[in-house]
Amino acid sequence: MDKLRIHANGPLNGEITVSGAKNAALPLMCAALLTKETLRLTNVPMLRDVKTTHKLLEGMGATVSTDGVSVFDINCGTLNELCAPYDLVKTMRASILVLGPTLAHFGEAQVSLPGGCAIGSRPVDQHLKGLEAMGADIVIEHGYVKAKLKAKRLQGTRIVMDMVTVGGTENLMMAACLASGTTVLENAALEPEVVDLGECLIKMGAKIYGLGTPTITIEGVESLHGAEHAVVADRIEAGTFLCAVAMTGGKVLLKNAAPKTMMAVLDKLVEAGAHIEAGDDWILIDMQHRPRPVNIRTLPHPAFPTDMQAQFMAMNAIADGPSKVTETIFENRFMHVPELNRMGAQITTEGNTAMMQGVEHLSGATVMATDLRASASLVIAGLVASGETIVERIYHLDRGYENIEAKLGGVGADIVRISE
Numbered sequence: 001m002d003k004l005r006i007h008a009n010g011p012l013n014g015e016i017t018v019s020g021a022k023n024a025a026l027p028l029m030c031a032a033l034l035t036k037e038t039l040r041l042t043n044v045p046m047l048r049d050v051k052t053t054h055k056l057l058e059g060m061g062a063t064v065s066t067d068g069v070s071v072f073d074i075n076c077g078t079l080n081e082l083c084a085p086y087d088l089v090k091t092m093r094a095s096i097l098v099l100g101p102t103l104a105h106f107g108e109a110q111v112s113l114p115g116g117c118a119i120g121s122r123p124v125d126q127h128l129k130g131l132e133a134m135g136a137d138i139v140i141e142h143g144y145v146k147a148k149l150k151a152k153r154l155q156g157t158r159i160v161m162d163m164v165t166v167g168g169t170e171n172l173m174m175a176a177c178l179a180s181g182t183t184v185l186e187n188a189a190l191e192p193e194v195v196d197l198g199e200c201l202i203k204m205g206a207k208i209y210g211l212g213t214p215t216i217t218i219e220g221v222e223s224l225h226g227a228e229h230a231v232v233a234d235r236i237e238a239g240t241f242l243c244a245v246a247m248t249g250g251k252v253l254l255k256n257a258a259p260k261t262m263m264a265v266l267d268k269l270v271e272a273g274a275h276i277e278a279g280d281d282w283i284l285i286d287m288q289h290r291p292r293p294v295n296i297r298t299l300p301h302p303a304f305p306t307d308m309q310a311q312f313m314a315m316n317a318i319a320d321g322p323s324k325v326t327e328t329i330f331e332n333r334f335m336h337v338p339e340l341n342r343m344g345a346q347i348t349t350e351g352n353t354a355m356m357q358g359v360e361h362l363s364g365a366t367v368m369a370t371d372l373r374a375s376a377s378l379v380i381a382g383l384v385a386s387g388e389t390i391v392e393r394i395y396h397l398d399r400g401y402e403n404i405e406a407k408l409g410g411v412g413a414d415i416v417r418i419s420e
């Protein structure tokens with residue numbers, strides 16, 4: 001299993017190119033299930049989860065080709081298997097996103113029910129409730145969601161989601177594209193990845209209104225066609241690099257970024273004392289002192305994202321004062337706390353709140369994380385820790401960061417992948 005070996009190496013300086021967003025690329029790949037024509041996706045990050053989705057779609061009979069760098073051509077005209085099996089779903093929760101499009105296009109779908117994971121229970125009841133309201137017959141049998149159309153097509157309807165759900169909004173929006181009549185999704189997610197998916201669906205011929213607002217209206221059409229779409233920049237990868245620089249100090253330009261999708265994160269970095277400048281597709285961070293502590297409360301977009309919570313905790317761990325982080329999206333997303341404490345951080349938790357006393361120095365240790373962003377927080381902590389930090393089990397990191405060691409190494413970090 002691969003590990004990362006990290007030594008502190010002073011301030012980071014230079015340029016990093018941000019990749020396409022994992023959390024946009026995976027639903028976009030699933031959107032190909034809505035048409036028999038080819039969907040071409042560009043700016044796709046070459047991540048473990050993208051490879052898993054590739055495998056999942058191929059296993060269903062889709063024809064998938066890639067240049068191995070950032071372009072995918074997906075054609076679901078050859079689909080012959082309407083099932084997403086347990087062995088793939090268990091490694092990647094986004095697999096549930098094949099449910100809506102497969103059901104809407106092919107009349108039935110089976111997806112292994114994703115269980116909980118390291119960060120919480122992660123139910124999908126809102127996805128199922130919405131599809132049922134649109135006329136699907138759904139049973140759960142042998143660990144699988146088995147969905148079938150009762151009529152020839154799903155039927156548009158008004159669906160009020162009980163909470164803001166990113167995956168739920170995506171699944172229902174995709175399904176509604178091929179429903180007969182109009183679907184209104186109330187309390188829809190505003191996340192940039194939902195907007196990106198909607199924009200691609202519109203290119204494919206869907207009629208969607210209200211993207212980026214809590215009410216999304218979809219007028220169903222009989223069929224969608226092929227299209228080409230560039231995946232939006234990864235705001236979480238970008239945010240992770242910005243936190244790294246806020247911790248090490250230095251001056252780094254992020255290219256191919258989407259600053260408008262990450263205002264809450266940029267505001268918090270400014271509060272931490274970073275000088276930030278941004279244009280349409282770039283962000284410059286300049287940090288010349290120890291970070292100031294910032295209080296964080298995770299909430300749906302446009303508030304502070306749960307996927308940046310662990311990285312900000314690493315930054316707060318070395319800030320010049322105490323701070324508080326409250327996680328409201330997932331019940332168990334503090335797995336990085338004991339590992340950061342092993343590196344000398346002083347963090348205590350009470351329920352969904354973590355309290356940090358900023359310390360002047362972290363010390364390197366062998367650490368491991370059980371989820372993606374927790375692993376990222378340990379990597380950036382390693383960049384300022386004295387001695388050697390070994391981050392184990394980086395297959396979590398490889399799910400969501402493309403070549404993190406090369407990108408951080410390119411701006412001066414001492415970080416090496418050890419393959420065993």
Ligand SMILES: CC(=O)N[C@H]1[C@@H](OP(=O)(O)OP(=O)(O)OC[C@H]2O[C@@H](n3ccc(=O)[nH]c3=O)[C@H](O)[C@@H]2O)O[C@H](CO)[C@@H](O)[C@@H]1O
Nearest residue numbers: 023122123124125126127163164165166167168300307329
């Ligand atoms: C709103 C939010 O911040 N969503 C995050 C969530 O998206 P993801 O799509 O994985 O999760 P959801 O947005 O669906 O979940 C948001 C909340 O709703 C609950 N829920 C969801 C669906 C459902 O059917 N029933 C239900 O109870 C979840 O348990 C969670 O507490 O994790 C992703 C990976 O970390 C993040 O990129 C998303 O930003």
Ligand SMILES: C=C(OP(=O)(O)O)C(=O)O
Nearest residue numbers: 023093094307372373400
């Ligand atoms: C937890 C994450 O992803 P997933 O929902 O795919 O597990 C994430 O992107 O931080």
